[in-house]
Amino acid sequence: MRILRERFAGDVPGRDLLRGTGDDELLTFGGLEILPSVPTWHRGRMVLVGDAAHAPSSSSGQGASLAVESAVQLARCLRDIPDVGSAFATYEQLRRGRVEKVAAQAAKTNSQKSMGPVATRITALLMPLATRTFLKPEKMFGWTHRYRIDWDAPVVPA
Incomplete structure (x- = not known):
């Protein structure tokens, strides 16, 4: 905390946020962390839209895609549902399942990336064979990359 307070001493509101944060309250997230739902x-x-609502681990490679998808779904809901509260609830219902599935897949990927040295070497030896035989991208990531939103389909309240 001392280093953060020194570096952000001239930053507002960073300085004030850090002043009010105790050492035991500071949480740090690395590249393979997933923020809570x-x-x-x-x-x-x-x-909320995009990472403010759903921030998957960077290992998912889907952060920007999910944000764009959410923006499109939110626009559809606002277009078709006159009540804003109902439109927002429907937007969340339409998106939550998909973004949580992507986050779960990223969590699985993260746990696989934390292999020990022996497993890392074995994986390096087997991966070229696996990708040529049974790890086809269209099978592994098909549902992630083939996701489509029908803009013309009307949205009904949740």
């Missing part, structure tokens, strides 16, 4: 994506006339 946000329980509610909307309140009143405010709604």
Whole structure:
């Protein structure tokens, strides 16, 4: 915390946030961490989109794609559902399952990336054979990369 406070001494609001944060409250996240699920994506006339609502681990490679998908679904809901609260609830219902599935897949990938030295060497030896025989990208990532949103389909409230 001392180093962070020194580096952000002239930054507002960073300086104030760090001043009010104890050493035991500081959480750090690395490249393979997954932030906890946000329980509610909307309140009143405010709604979360993209990483604010769902931030999968960078190992998913889907952060920007999920954000764009969410923006399109939110636009569809606002177009077709006159009540904003209902539109937001429907948007969340349409998106939550997919983003949580992507996050779960990223968590699985993360656990696989934390192999020991022996497993790392064995994987390096077997991976070329595996990719030529049974690890076809279209089978491994098909559902992730073939996801489509039908813009013209009307949205009904959740």
